[in-house]
Amino acid sequence: MKSFFLQPRRRKRAFSLVEAALSVGILSFGFLSVVPLVGLGVNSARQARTNRVAAQIAETLIQQAQQGTLAAGTVYFDSAENSLPTAVGACFQAQSSLVTGVAAPGGGTLTRLTVQVTPLGAPARSQFYAVVLPPQ
Numbered sequence: 325m326k327s328f329f330l331q332p333r334r335r336k337r338a339f340s341l342v343e344a345a346l347s348v349g350i351l352s353f354g355f356l357s358v359v360p361l362v363g364l365g366v367n368s369a370r371q372a373r374t375n376r377v378a379a380q381i382a383e384t385l386i387q388q389a390q391q392g393t394l395a396a397g398t399v400y401f402d403s404a405e406n407s408l409p410t411a412v413g414a415c416f417q418a419q420s421s422l423v424t425g426v427a428a429p430g431g432g433t434l435t436r437l438t439v440q441v442t443p444l445g446a447p448a449r450s451q452f453y454a455v456v457l458p459p460q
């Protein structure tokens with residue numbers, strides 16, 4: 325007669341269905357709490373890009389004023405900071421004004437340049453830049 329040795333049954337280690345469902349619920353709650361932050365990040369990135377382009381447009385106009393080639397008035401720009409002749413296809417509007425005859429502390433006259441850059445898609449987000457140029 326053959327002898328059989330009974331080995332103790334090993335219990336398999338695994339997650340139960342309840343544990344898996346609970347972990348999926350916790351993960352989904354965490355992901356859903358992060359979703360509004362994605363929208364805030366997208367809005368912040370768009371505003372930062374608009375502010376950067378507006379600052380570069382103002383810098384371009386200030387350099388033109390320093391070189392003496394700026395014609396005061398309204399200029400239109402696209403999103404790549406290229407100057408446009410009309411508002412068709414423009415993303416930004418820049419208004420500049422030059423005021424000469426500002427008295428300098430040491431004598432002489434200075435020129436004050438004021439630039440207002442307005443995104444045409446959001447006119448309430450207009451930015452103002454003012455620079456005092458030395459006498460030429």
